[in-house]
Amino acid sequence: MEELRLIEEIRKRAGSPGKGVRAGIGDxxxxxxxxxxxxxxxxxxxxxxxxxxxxxxxxxxxxxxxAVAVNISDIAAMGGVPAYITVAAGIPxxxxxxxxxxxxxxIFGMCKDHGIRVIGGDTNRSDSLVISVSIIGFVEKKRxxxxxxxxxxxxxxxxxxxxxxxxxxxxxxxxxKEARFLSARYSIHSMIDVSDGIxxxxxxxxxxxxxxxxxxxxxxxxxxxxxxxDALYYGESFELLxxxxxxxxxxxxxxxxxxxxxxxxxxxxEMSRKSGGLRLIRDEGxxxxxxxxxxxxx
Amino acid sequence: MEELRLIEEIRKRAGSPGKGVRAGIGDxxxxxxxxxxxxxxxxxxxxxxxxxxxxxxxxxxxxxxxAVAVNISDIAAMGGVPAYITVAAGIPxxxxxxxxxxxxxxIFGMCKDHGIRVIGGDTNRSDSLVISVSIIGFVEKKRxxxxxxxxxxxxxxxxxxxxxxxxxxxxxxxxxKEARFLSARYSIHSMIDVSDGIxxxxxxxxxxxxxxxxxxxxxxxxxxxxxxxDALYYGESFELLxxxxxxxxxxxxxxxxxxxxxxxxxxxxEMSRKSGGLRLIRDEGxxxxxxxxxxxxx
Numbered sequence: 101m102e103e104l105r106l107i108e109e110i111r112k113r114a115g116s117p118g119k120g121v122r123a124g125i126g127d128x129x130x131x132x133x134x135x136x137x138x139x140x141x142x143x144x145x146x147x148x149x150x151x152x153x154x155x156x157x158x159x160x161x162x163x164x165x166x167a168v169a170v171n172i173s174d175i176a177a178m179g180g181v182p183a184y185i186t187v188a189a190g191i192p193x194x195x196x197x198x199x200x201x202x203x204x205x206x207i208f209g210m211c212k213d214h215g216i217r218v219i220g221g222d223t224n225r226s227d228s229l230v231i232s233v234s235i236i237g238f239v240e241k242k243r244x245x246x247x248x249x250x251x252x253x254x255x256x257x258x259x260x261x262x263x264x265x266x267x268x269x270x271x272x273x274x275x276x277k278e279a280r281f282l283s284a285r286y287s288i289h290s291m292i293d294v295s296d297g298i299x300x301x302x303x304x305x306x307x308x309x310x311x312x313x314x315x316x317x318x319x320x321x322x323x324x325x326x327x328x329x330d331a332l333y334y335g336e337s338f339e340l341l342x343x344x345x346x347x348x349x350x351x352x353x354x355x356x357x358x359x360x361x362x363x364x365x366x367x368x369x370e371m372s373r374k375s376g377g378l379r380l381i382r383d384e385g386x387x388x389x390x391x392x393x394x395x396x397x398x
Numbered sequence: 399m400e401e402l403r404l405i406e407e408i409r410k411r412a413g414s415p416g417k418g419v420r421a422g423i424g425d426x427x428x429x430x431x432x433x434x435x436x437x438x439x440x441x442x443x444x445x446x447x448x449x450x451x452x453x454x455x456x457x458x459x460x461x462x463x464x465a466v467a468v469n470i471s472d473i474a475a476m477g478g479v480p481a482y483i484t485v486a487a488g489i490p491x492x493x494x495x496x497x498x499x500x501x502x503x504x505i506f507g508m509c510k511d512h513g514i515r516v517i518g519g520d521t522n523r524s525d526s527l528v529i530s531v532s533i534i535g536f537v538e539k540k541r542x543x544x545x546x547x548x549x550x551x552x553x554x555x556x557x558x559x560x561x562x563x564x565x566x567x568x569x570x571x572x573x574x575k576e577a578r579f580l581s582a583r584y585s586i587h588s589m590i591d592v593s594d595g596i597x598x599x600x601x602x603x604x605x606x607x608x609x610x611x612x613x614x615x616x617x618x619x620x621x622x623x624x625x626x627x628d629a630l631y632y633g634e635s636f637e638l639l640x641x642x643x644x645x646x647x648x649x650x651x652x653x654x655x656x657x658x659x660x661x662x663x664x665x666x667x668e669m670s671r672k673s674g675g676l677r678l679i680r681d682e683g684x685x686x687x688x689x690x691x692x693x694x695x696x
Contacts, residue, residue, distance in 0.1 A: 106498065106521055110485075113506055114516040121482070124517035130484065132534070135433070142517075144442070144532045146486040148524040184419070186428065187408075188444035188530050200404065208411055218412040219422035219440075223404050226446040232486050232530035234442045236430070 126308055127247050128174040128293060129237070139244055141237040143174035149192075149228035153270065160199050162270040163231065164206025170295065171235040172214055172274040173338045177293040178246070179283035180239030182276070184219045185211065187233055190226025203231065214276065243283040245342070250290040250309035254343035254371040256302065257352075258294070259364055260321040265297075265336025267325070275340045278364065282342065286352055291342040297335035298368075303378060303392030305343065312376035315369035315390060318383045332380070333391065343371055424606060425545050426472040426591060427535070437542055439535040441472035447490075447526040451568065458497050460568040462504025465529040468593070470512055470572040471636045475591040476544070477581035478537030480574070482517045483509065485531055488524025501529065512574065541581040543640070548588040548607035552641035552669040554600065555650075556592070557662055558619040563595075563634025565623070573638045576662065580640065584650055589640040595633035596666070601676060601690030603641065610674035613667035613688060616681045630678070631689065641669055 110125065117124030122131035122139060129141040147167045149155060155163070168185060175182040187207060191200060211218055216235075259275050275293070282288055290309060294301045298320065306313050320331050331337070344352070352365060369381075378390040408423065415422030420429035420437060427439040445465045447453060453461070466483060473480040485505060489498060509516055514533075557573050573591070580586050588607060592599045596618065604611055618629050629635070642650070650663060667679075676688040 107519060109499075110502060110516070110519050113502065114519075117482075117515050117517045121515065121517055124515070125519055130482070130517040132482070140438075142482075142484065142532075142534065144484040144486045144518060144530065145520050146488060146522055146528070146530055148488045148522050148528070150525055151488070151523045184415075184428070184430070184440075186440065186442040186532065188442045190444060190446045190449070190528060201407075204408060204411065217415050217419065217422070218408070219415045219419055219428040220442060221405060221408050221412075221423050222443050224444055224446050225449045226528070227448055227526055228524075230444070230446070230488060230524070230528050230530075232442065232444055232528075234440075234484065234532035236440065 123246060128177040131178070131244065134238065138238045138240055141175050141178050141180045141239055142235070143171055144232065144234040145170045145174060146230065146232040148230050155229065158270050160202035161206040163229065164203040165210045166270050167231040167233050168207055168210035168216070169272060169274050170338065171233045172276055173293040175235060175237035176274050176276040176279040177291050177340060178239055179243040179279055179291070180237040181280065182214055182216050182235055182237040184217050184236045185233050186220030187218060187231065188222040188224070190224045190230035192226055192229055195229070245283055245288050245291040247290050247292050247305050248308035250305050250311055250343040250371050251345070252311060252371055252373055253346070254289050255346055255349045255367050256313060256315065256341065256343050256369040256371060257349065257365050258298065258320070258341050258368050259339045260366050261323040262321055262326060262331045262339050263337040264323050264326040264330070265334045266330060269336035272338045274338060279340055286344060287348050289343045289345070291340060294337050294339045294341050295335050297333040298341060299332040299390045300392045301335070301341055303390065305341070306378055309371070310374055312372045312374050312378055313369055314372055314376070314379045314381055316381050319366065319368045321366045421544060426475040429476070429542065432536065436536045436538055439473050439476050439478045439537055440533070441469055442530065442532040443468045443472060444528065444530040446528050453527065456568050458500035459504040461527065461529065462501040463508045464568050465531050466505055466508035466514070467570060467572050468636065469531045469533040470574055471591040473533060473535035474572050474574040474577040475589050475638060476537055477541040477577055477589070478535040479578065480512055480514050480533055480535040482515050482534045483531050484518030485516060485529065486520040486522070488522045488528035490524055490526055493527070543581055543586050543589040545588050545590050545603050546606035548603050548609055548641040548669050549643070550609060550669055550671055551644070552587050553644055553647045553665050554611060554613065554639065554641050554667040554669060555647065555663050556596065556618070556639050556666050557637045558664050559621040560619055560624060560629045560637050561635040562621055562624040562628070563632045564628060567634040570636050572636060577638055584642060585646050587641045587643070589638060592635050592637045592639050593633050595629070595631040596639060597630040597688045598690045599633070599639055601688065603639070604676055607669070608672055610670045610672050610676055611667055612670055612677045612679055614679050617664065617666045619664045
């Protein structure tokens with residue numbers, strides 16, 4: 101059963117999330133009413149040995165680190181600031197105390213870097229290592245970013261150069277600073293973090309916003325050794341993908357130019373009518389359909 | 399590495415949970431400030447195939463059901479009402495669409511019975527089935543129940559007759575009604591749900607409250623076929639274990655007597671000084687130490 105379809109089914113069955121919930125399934129986080137100024141953001145992402153990492157490749161510390169990082173990335177994509185996590189871990193009998201501690205070293209290290217408190221936990225025996233982190237964060241009401249706000253004619257931007265999900269997925273730094281910078285200064289219409297690939301994740305923005313898109317293949321900023329195919333369909337880069345008006349993006353690029361840092365935001369396409377579908381424009385001008393299925397499926 | 403010790407280590411490393419958090423690791427839920435009347439309760443519990451269930455024994459629907467029920471039980475033990483869940487699932491390739499749907503049938507059925515909304519989800523490929531539910535609920539400030547409030551001389555009570563964790567762990571109804579009834583009418587000093595066995599879970603109340611206890615073996619209300627050993631050390635019964643003053647418990651029993659229902663609350667012992675340790679008093683008067691290790695360990 102393919103993942104996107106399964107999520108769609110679950111969402112239909114879940115129905116309307118009800119009073120007090122601004123966003124349920126269909127965004128990186130659920131959004132709950134909190135106080136007069138802020139919303140509460142809530143997400144849960146699970147890492148499974150053999151699917152998201154192999155211990156041999158990763159080492160235990162990096163696995164713990166990534167389990168927190170993917171959750172921070174969900175909070176970042178909504179424009180918010182992470183605050184608390186709970187950690188439910190399934191631990192195989194082969195792991196000794198040193199190995200278990202290394203996992204938690206990674207977890208606590210990442211939390212320390214981002215001012216996050218660990219306030220709940222649960223440990224279980226399991227055949228393979230599973231780490232399921234749930235995260236709570238907060239966002240000022242005006243700075244909430246969702247997937248459903250893209251408008252026709254919006255430019256599509258991505259942070260980058262896009263990291264190589266096959267090689268860097270354990271070490272990536274979630275784009276929290278960038279998301280907070282963007283949500284403070286610019287009118288961003290929609291945002292998502294790229295966990296499954298630019299194509300499926302942009303597909304989610306299109307679906308939620310009721311639009312189509314054009315992506316210019318040559319404009320996707322690839323990091324060294326990353327192929328276009330992997331940028332589009334492999335994912336695990338955890339870059340931010342977002343849309344804003346052309347006028348607003350000019351402001352962003354003027355601001356960028358005055359700084360001395362390497363370029364960090366790249367225009368890769370634009371939002372179009374739904375009827376136009378999701379198109380990838382090759383350098384020679386030929387256009388092909390963007391597939392919305394990513395690498396990972398059930 | 400033994401589970402209680404691991405949790406203790408994690409807790410030390412987590413440190414003080416900080417402003418805005420009333421309780422972190424060491425209770426069934428984390429407790430966050432919410433509004434002037436209520437606290438937000440937050441827990442996460444994971445079910446792992448082979449550890450908490452076998453598919454052959456359970457059927458997929460019951461597994462989904464239990465994944466939600468154990469989380470509702472955490473909210474109940476704090477005196478609160480569940481409101482929302484997120485579901486992160488690790489799904490093995492052998493499961494077809496019907497099987498996956500059956501898991502979600504169980505999840506949604508349990509949610510419907512308790513007025514809970516599913517507002518977030520994540521699905522992953524995994525070798526064995528893993529369901530990690532995170533739950534948010536709310537509790538009126540005055541009705542919050544914790545593990546650390548037991549007082550010397552408190553009577554120890556348990557709901558029951560204690561269910562058989564080996565046989566009933568898939569079908570149990572979380573003691574939500576009972577917890578809400580108790581937290582509305584009586585001054586309850588401490589409460590926990592029995593997931594690991596009366597002994598280890600009572601051990602947690604003792605540790606959090608800085609006390610010891612005496613449990614009268616003959617007074618533990620066993621359901622049919624349940625052995626004392628399993629009631630004490632196997633767990634998975636998800637009964638509520640709580641403490642209150644003798645005066646307060648008289649009120650409870652007077653109220654109970656006027657009803658026509660079968661008895662549901664049973665006195666099984668009393669809280670004592672820490673120096674007395676945790677003791678099990680056998681019918682012949684001999685006393686032995688209660689072990690605080692449960693059946694499940696890593």
